[in-house]
Amino acid sequence: MKNETIRRIMLALAAPFAAVVFATIASSIFLLIAGSNPFTAYGDMFEYGSRLEIQVDILNRATPLYISGVAAAIGFRMNLFNIGVEGQYRLAAIVAAYVGASVSLPGVLHVGLILIVAMLVGGAYSGVAGVLKVTRGVNEVISTIMLNAIAISGLIAWLVREWQAGGSVDATATNLGVGTEPIDESGLIPNINSWLELFTREIGKGKELTGVFLVAVAVGILYHILINRTRFGFDLRATGINPFAARVGGVSDKKMVLGAMVLSGVVAGLVGMAEIAKLGRFNPNFVGGLGFAGIAVALLGRNHPGGIAIGALLFAFLDTASGVLQVTGSASREIVFIMQGIILLAAVIAYEVVQRFRIREEARLASALLEGDAQ
Amino acid sequence: MGYQPHSLHIQGEALAPAIELIGITKRFPGVLANDNVNLTVEEGEIHAVCGENGAGKSTLMKILYGMQPADEGTMNLFSERRTFQSPNEAIEAGIGMVHQHFMLANQLTVLENVILGAEPTQRGGLIDFDSASEHLEEVGKAYGLTVDPFDLVESLSVGERQRVEIIKVLFRGAKILIFDEPTAVLVPQEVEELFRNMRELKANGATIIFIDHKLEEVLEIADTITVLRQGKTVATVKPSDVSATDLAELMVGSELPKPQITDTKISEAIGIQLDNVTVLDEDERPIVDAVSLEVRQGEILGIAGVEGNGQHELVGAILGTQKISTGSIFMTGDDISNTSVRSRRENGLGYIPQDRQEEGLLLTAPLWENAALGHQTVKPFSGGWNQWFIDREGSRSQTERIRSEFDVRTPNVEVSAHALSGGNQQKLIVGREMVSEPSVLVASHPTRGIDVGAQASVWEQIRQARSQGLATLLISADLDELIGLSDRIVVMFRGRIVAQLDPSEITPRSLGAYMTGATTDEGSA
Numbered sequence: 001m002k003n004e005t006i007r008r009i010m011l012a013l014a015a016p017f018a019a020v021v022f023a024t025i026a027s028s029i030f031l032l033i034a035g036s037n038p039f040t041a042y043g044d045m046f047e048y049g050s051r052l053e054i055q056v057d058i059l060n061r062a063t064p065l066y067i068s069g070v071a072a073a074i075g076f077r078m079n080l081f082n083i084g085v086e087g088q089y090r091l092a093a094i095v096a097a098y099v100g101a102s103v104s105l106p107g108v109l110h111v112g113l114i115l116i117v118a119m120l121v122g123g124a125y126s127g128v129a130g131v132l133k134v135t136r137g138v139n140e141v142i143s144t145i146m147l148n149a150i151a152i153s154g155l156i157a158w159l160v161r162e163w164q165a166g167g168s169v170d171a172t173a174t175n176l177g178v179g180t181e182p183i184d185e186s187g188l189i190p191n192i193n194s195w196l197e198l199f200t201r202e203i204g205k206g207k208e209l210t211g212v213f214l215v216a217v218a219v220g221i222l223y224h225i226l227i228n229r230t231r232f233g234f235d236l237r238a239t240g241i242n243p244f245a246a247r248v249g250g251v252s253d254k255k256m257v258l259g260a261m262v263l264s265g266v267v268a269g270l271v272g273m274a275e276i277a278k279l280g281r282f283n284p285n286f287v288g289g290l291g292f293a294g295i296a297v298a299l300l301g302r303n304h305p306g307g308i309a310i311g312a313l314l315f316a317f318l319d320t321a322s323g324v325l326q327v328t329g330s331a332s333r334e335i336v337f338i339m340q341g342i343i344l345l346a347a348v349i350a351y352e353v354v355q356r357f358r359i360r361e362e363a364r365l366a367s368a369l370l371e372g373d374a375q
Numbered sequence: 376m377g378y379q380p381h382s383l384h385i386q387g388e389a390l391a392p393a394i395e396l397i398g399i400t401k402r403f404p405g406v407l408a409n410d411n412v413n414l415t416v417e418e419g420e421i422h423a424v425c426g427e428n429g430a431g432k433s434t435l436m437k438i439l440y441g442m443q444p445a446d447e448g449t450m451n452l453f454s455e456r457r458t459f460q461s462p463n464e465a466i467e468a469g470i471g472m473v474h475q476h477f478m479l480a481n482q483l484t485v486l487e488n489v490i491l492g493a494e495p496t497q498r499g500g501l502i503d504f505d506s507a508s509e510h511l512e513e514v515g516k517a518y519g520l521t522v523d524p525f526d527l528v529e530s531l532s533v534g535e536r537q538r539v540e541i542i543k544v545l546f547r548g549a550k551i552l553i554f555d556e557p558t559a560v561l562v563p564q565e566v567e568e569l570f571r572n573m574r575e576l577k578a579n580g581a582t583i584i585f586i587d588h589k590l591e592e593v594l595e596i597a598d599t600i601t602v603l604r605q606g607k608t609v610a611t612v613k614p615s616d617v618s619a620t621d622l623a624e625l626m627v628g629s630e631l632p633k634p635q636i637t638d639t640k641i642s643e644a645i646g647i648q649l650d651n652v653t654v655l656d657e658d659e660r661p662i663v664d665a666v667s668l669e670v671r672q673g674e675i676l677g678i679a680g681v682e683g684n685g686q687h688e689l690v691g692a693i694l695g696t697q698k699i700s701t702g703s704i705f706m707t708g709d710d711i712s713n714t715s716v717r718s719r720r721e722n723g724l725g726y727i728p729q730d731r732q733e734e735g736l737l738l739t740a741p742l743w744e745n746a747a748l749g750h751q752t753v754k755p756f757s758g759g760w761n762q763w764f765i766d767r768e769g770s771r772s773q774t775e776r777i778r779s780e781f782d783v784r785t786p787n788v789e790v791s792a793h794a795l796s797g798g799n800q801q802k803l804i805v806g807r808e809m810v811s812e813p814s815v816l817v818a819s820h821p822t823r824g825i826d827v828g829a830q831a832s833v834w835e836q837i838r839q840a841r842s843q844g845l846a847t848l849l850i851s852a853d854l855d856e857l858i859g860l861s862d863r864i865v866v867m868f869r870g871r872i873v874a875q876l877d878p879s880e881i882t883p884r885s886l887g888a889y890m891t892g893a894t895t896d897e898g899s900a
Binding site for chain 2: 229230231232233234235237238241242244245246247248249250251252359362
């Protein structure tokens with residue numbers, strides 16, 4: 001059976017590997033067309049990415065991407081498309097920052113409160129889409145897109161003014177003064193440089209590995225347990241595979257839609273926590289786009305806790321290492337967006353091909369064993 | 376549509392057969408669907424291909440019709456070697472398929488349906504309805520099939536819709552027609568009409584391949600009969616040389632199993648009771664109309680009726696997936712009218728769905744997860760010290776138990792459900808419902824599309840459970856199953872229960888009359 005396991009792992013890796021190879025080749029063509037040398041460009045990126053400080057940046061970028069990917073994956077597992085992670089995490093971040101700044105508590109409690117508020121806000125906001133779907137049959141894609149607009153250009157734009165530190169923005173102040181009241185040190189998740197330094201040399205250049213990395217690891221483990229071990233996860237997957245069979249099997253589709261939607265939002269609420277820990281407040285320049293990137297990461301990782309991690313790291317590497325291209329001038333940094341797009345497209349196709357191959361394999365195996373049985 | 380009669384051929388001359396299939400082999404996940412099958416169909420004959428469900432008939436026809444490639448073997452059409460990559464190529468070669476499930480657009484007229492996909496166009500790309508309706512009339516006349524081309528398909532009866540399917544095939548110039556279990560959806564009167572049409576087609580030179588597993592029908596209509604069993608050609612015989620029992624033996628390989636009630640130990644206790652239950656459809660029309668019935672412990676109540684007369688919604692109401700607008704439902708004495716599906720199932724309601732792939736299985740999930748479906752909240756699938764988690768070991772060993780007790784043929788319990796054959800999938804479903812020892816079982820077409828061995832074992836399981844006090848509501852289109860298993864039979868027509876019958880006194884013919892609404896006998900069960 002050991003060979004079987006190795007085989008299965010190889011098969012699982014075949015698709016993303018093929019996708020990355022294909023994307024590299026395709027991107028090289030674009031680079032050549034643009035008059036750049038692909039080898040120099042990739043070489044620069046890898047050299048840059050091999051530095052410890054840059055690796056910290058990559059992990060810092062991968063952390064929210066991973067959480068966002070898991071949030072999207074929870075919905076995907078039952079064919080729910082939560083496009084609203086974007087709005088959910090930003091709304092969660094501003095409310096958590098406000099609440100965090102208005103209390104003073106000892107460290108663990110303070111951090112815990114901020115995380116819980118963020119999860120509650122994320123869950124409540126995605127829950128709106130869930131309730132709309134369950135009670136009125138509103139498609140969650142439509143409602144979460146709408147809710148994104150309401151959150152980002154409505155609620156947050158209003159709350160930023162409403163909760164501006166000191167009541168109003170001082171026009172003469174620098175950007176540093178804009179945003180919610182700063183959170184006390186006790187509420188900020190500390191960096192975990194010392195953990196990483198157990199394995200590496202000292203991290204220089206004032207780089208800090210976000211402590212939210214550990215939150216992301218916990219989210220991944222809990223996601224795995226929830227989906228693959230619990231009854232709720234079983235009901236969720238069953239609904240995703242065959243909603244009719246799940247329904248006659250006693251799974252309440254309404255409860256599952258609401259449950260999965262809220263849970264997706266709860267996880268989405270954590271996406272902005274690394275940024276909060278870094279900035280100590282919410283400001284108008286708060287990082288955006290992580291929700292949409294999470295959808296891509298979940299797709300790339302096949303909604304699998306380990307796969308999402310690989311996807312998040314890959315996208316984080318491309319995002320971060322592309323910075324060097326501008327410095328060295330070996331290529332335009334926008335090439336990474338092309339690469340990310342091609343990887344995603346190629347991965348979706350490659351998964352399908354491998355899936356078909358796997359079904360055929362299984363069928364062959366089953367019939368071979370049966371024939372052996374009959375003899 | 377020029378049709379040339381073939382009466383010019385001299386009797387006795389060795390004609391090239393219309394179709395020759397030689398050594399056809401086709402493998403599927405875990406099954407050898409066709410194993411070196413040979414079939415020779417002479418021009419102008421009605422050739423029945425029969426065999427139990429799962430014997431490989433449908434696969435053979437799909438290969439012939441270009442829907443699936445054969446793994447091995449050759450196909451000759453009028454002595455010419457052919458392979459079809461798609462049904463379009465088969466159609467071009469003059470082969471037409473009359474599907475068991477109609478492929479018609481209800482909102483379109485008969486004419487529009489007939490030309491759909493083969494629209495004759497005039498200049499400017501407009502559809503040439505005039506020449507199309509002319510052509511349709513010619514085809515109808517040539518083969519003695521009549522139906523008004525301007526009727527909406529939704530206004531037609533089942534028999535008429537089937538006629539539209541036949542005309543559709545002829546319209547495209549088919550000379551060889553494959554009928555895939557055409558009588559499955561028809562009531563006895565409609566079957567006679569179909570057979571008249573088939574004889575007419577034959578008299579006009581068409582070659583017909585008729586797939587069926589109902590022996591009386593086969594003997595009545597066929598000129599030649601080829602019997603398949605477990606994917607192999609068993610025999611090719613003339614109907615005059617064999618009796619129904621001979622045929623049955625060829626098909627089954629042994630005695631034909633007949634469901635029979637052996638004992639009658641119906642208790643006083645009521646398993647499931649429906650009191651004036653009404654279910655409304657989207658247009659607020661009653662699709663289940665004031666139905667009252669009761670099934671006692673140890674009793675099997677059969678529900679007969681042409682599909683689409685409210686049986687499916689009635690099942691939904693009992694299961695809890697369908698909201699009831701009036702009335703109440705009691706299970707072993709408790710009012711369950713407003714409880715969830717899950718609570719009903721936890722309290723001992725077993726369910727064998729009519730479509731195992733649509734409602735019964737998670738095709739891409741392993742067998743042990745499929746065995747847990749519907750019972751995931753109770754032991755051994757979960758529960759015990761931590762009820763929120765699935766007990767993976769318990770689930771696997773329970774699935775092993777189902778596998779051995781219900782003879783589910785599978786290499787192990789980790790393979791996906793789609794790797795199993797239909798019969799084995801059904802045995803898995805029956806097994807998971809039976810091992811949970813339900814007090815009430817709703818069985819909807821429990822043996823549809825499975826081989827005779829599996830069918831016999833399912834019947835045996837239901838009978839055994841019955842003698843231990845199970846109350847069973849049996850919905851079936853297989854009249855032999857219905858009559859043989861049931862203690863009582865009620866007939867549903869347009870959402871109402873129109874008759875209650877004693878299985879020992881009814882014939883398929885009298886039942887057919889109630890089912891079509893030809894006779895009504897307002898009664899209650």
